[in-house]
Amino acid sequence: MRKTWLPFAVGVLLILAGSLLAHAIQTTGGVTVEDVRFPGDKGTTLSALVYTPPGASATKPAPAVLVSHGYINTREMQSAFAIELARRGFVVLAIDQSGHGYSTGIVGSNDFGGPAALRYLKSLPQVDRGNIGLEGHSLGGGPVVGAAASDPDGYRSAVLEGSTPAIGAVFGSQAKAELRNLALVFGGYDEFAPLMWQVERGSDVAKSKALQALFGTTAPVVEGRVYGDLKAGTARVLYNPAITHPWEHFSVAGVAPAVDWFQQTLDGEANPLPPTEQIWIWKEVGTLIAFAGLVVLLLGTFQLLLAAPWFSGLVQPAAPAAETRDRRWWMAFVLTASIPAITYLPLMFVGQAFLPIPGFPQWVTNQLLVWALANAVITLLLGLVLKSAKPAFATDWLKSAAIAVATVAVGYASLALVDALWHVDYRFWVLGLKPLDGLHLTYALAYLPLWTAFFLVALRALHANLGRKGEGKGQYLTAALAMCLGFIVLLSLQYASLFATGVLAIDQPLNTIIGIQFVPLLAIVGVIAVFTYRRTNSYVPGALICALFITWYVVSGTATHWSPDFQLPIPGRG
Incomplete structure (x- = not known):
């Protein structure tokens, strides 16, 4: 029982310690x-x-x-x-x-x-x-x-x-x-x-x-x-x-x-x-600790809920199909890591065509979804071409949805509480997570089905292609790298060029800066995916948790470009 509670308790402690540090710094001297x-x-x-x-x-x-x-x-x-x-x-x-x-x-x-x-x-x-x-x-x-x-x-x-x-x-x-x-x-x-x-x-x-x-x-x-x-x-x-x-x-x-x-x-x-003479960085350290605490809290909450009688039916050891890391496994790893990064800048450019409209008012969120859904289609097509052993996933949609909502609700409540008490949120540099107001909640509900479709496809493929029998905790690192390594390489190339020549290798500054967030976020997705899969033999709970989490993250931090009261100003159009 103590082991069951430990991640939850660690998450709470990290959130409290980080939030109090951040609050102390921003209120220094009275x-x-x-x-x-x-x-x-x-x-x-x-x-x-x-x-x-x-x-x-x-x-x-x-x-x-x-x-x-x-x-x-x-x-x-x-x-x-x-x-x-x-x-x-x-x-x-x-x-x-x-x-x-x-x-x-x-x-x-x-x-x-x-x-x-x-x-x-x-x-x-x-x-x-x-x-x-x-x-x-x-x-x-x-x-x-x-x-x-x-x-x-x-x-x-x-x-x-x-x-x-x-x-x-x-x-x-x-x-x-x-x-x-x-x-x-x-x-x-x-x-x-x-x-x-x-x-x-x-x-x-x-x-x-x-x-x-x-x-x-x-x-x-x-x-x-x-x-x-x-x-x-x-x-x-x-x-x-x-x-x-x-x-x-x-x-x-x-x-x-x-x-x-x-x-x-x-x-x-x-x-x-x-x-x-500056101290602000310690506020950022505090909110980073709190952000890490949120991730641990989500994992701990999921683990605690699995011990509840109604959710206990989800508990099942993971049963991946692959025996070893053979040539097919490495090909799957390379494709998983590289394709999202290779397609990112081109698809973000193409995604500008998904203009803000009623129900989908955030232009950058729309662009991100063009990238995500296109990658879901690519993943499905590759699955038809690259034949592999099929794992036997367990699937209980109702309980998976319920445990995902309950897990993210606990994480959300933690942020709402520290925001109300100390006026801090979970963030570091370009990474930032805020509570949703009523208007942004309506946006999130509209965007959620699209993000859910992406994560169901992406995480099913992740476990089907990279899950390996008998693999220990190294599976967390494998999944995190598979999700974010391509963006590490892309950003390294962009900024190596910038620092060497003064210009980016590919002239997309805004999307390059947006892409910095993908490294920690996709690594978090990989960790959540493995944690939930190892305990349920299902990709569904992790996919739903990640869809809720990323929808919340993107909608709360992205600008609104359409509303009933305003028309979208587009340069060059009369």
């Missing part, structure tokens, strides 16, 4: 964190986290900064900036821009929510309205420009990380502003250099004609030199650290220039500190 909703424009609602330093009040207002994440991210992605600014004495409003997280509307609507967010920030009694800064990463430049255009005198300085003042036009925003006292942080290995500044490499940004025009010069911009006049609001400065686009909000080198610029351009922070 900072408070509040989850808020406030009115956006045209009937929308915006979501944000408010970080308030100790001592900031209506009688002693503090300088403040509005921060915004990039495309298909959420407010938590800016926690490095929020933590470092708040502990120095700045009030921080970290928003979910329109169509992201818990903010309604679609991507780009109402100037990305920037104007309404600035109005809300200025309405807070603890904010010094004469000392406000704006910061955005990547598409987060959209809310910054939108806010600045709506209230040109309502802020004192701005920081764009891996962005450009023209970024809003990508999703239809017409807002334009001569940003006051602007610091531009652009990585020397930024994958989006051609899109953002029309140069081939991030390290060439100083030579960008558009950047030179912004800085009022015809010569290459000198990094670290302040152009213009701070008092007049015309100052400009460039930082070009040797980092990638997703490192701009996840590195000391990316965060420090923003902290330094706001300490220079805003007055009244209570606790000035050196810009490189």
Whole structure:
């Protein structure tokens, strides 16, 4: 009995330890964190986290900064900036821009929510309205420009990380502003250099004609030199650290220039500190520990439920058909690992044709499903060609569905609890898992059958082709590698090219960055698949758990591009 409870108990302990560490870091020195909703424009609602330093009040207002994440991210992605600014004495409003997280509307609507967010920030009694800064990463430049255009005198300085003042036009925003006292942080290995500044490499940004025009010069911009006049609001400065686009909000080198610029351009922070003195990474360590705890909790919950009388009928030792790792086994392993990665970038490109529509409003989720379902078809066709011994799977659809829902429900409840108590979720860098609000739950229910179809095919093939009689716990590593090794190779090739030449081997920066998440997620899928199969001799419970988990993950962290109130803005179409 003790062994049965152990994974569940370990999962709970990891979640508690990680969440408490994350909470302690983001509230260091007496900072408070509040989850808020406030009115956006045209009937929308915006979501944000408010970080308030100790001592900031209506009688002693503090300088403040509005921060915004990039495309298909959420407010938590800016926690490095929020933590470092708040502990120095700045009030921080970290928003979910329109169509992201818990903010309604679609991507780009109402100037990305920037104007309404600035109005809300200025309405807070603890904010010094004469000392406000704006910061955005990547598409987060959209809310910054939108806010600045709506209230040109309502802020004192701005920081764009891996962005450009023209970024809003990508999703239809017409807002334009001569940003006051602007610091531009652009990585020397930024994958989006051609899109953002029309140069081939991030390290060439100083030579960008558009950047030179912004800085009022015809010569290459000198990094670290302040152009213009701070008092007049015309100052400009460039930082070009040797980092990638997703490192701009996840590195000391990316965060420090923003902290330094706001300490220079805003007055009244209570606790000035050196810009490189940063603690935010420990919050990420905490939420990573909690994420690992969630995976262990899911496994432990499944194991506990199998001991219940009604679910005990599912218990059956795995009975794979293969005896050894012969040539056919290795061929199956190579195909399992390689085909999803080989097809990923082409199918994500093709998947753009699956436009957002009612019921399926998330464009990136639609693209991912084109990739997933196409791979399911490929898997079925290969199964007809590559004849192999057929394992005798046990299948009880009703109990498998019930145990899958119950397992994921326990994991979901753990996240809802830590989010309510401590305003943290499960994440690390580009990996992030949030609770679903009611609107996103409806999206998830629509997408779930499609993800379920994919995982039923994928995990049946995984066990049929790679299961081996008498295999021990090494089966976990085998399955995890089979699921994610292809993406490790793909990303290694992409970033080896980027670091060697300054450009990606295949020019798909957004999908390459999205693909980083596939490594941990598919490894988790492999572990869940093996754990459930070894105890039930069935691929069905694991497939259903993974479908629920991945649907939840993707829908909660991906942007909305369609809603009844907005039409999709597509560049180049009138």
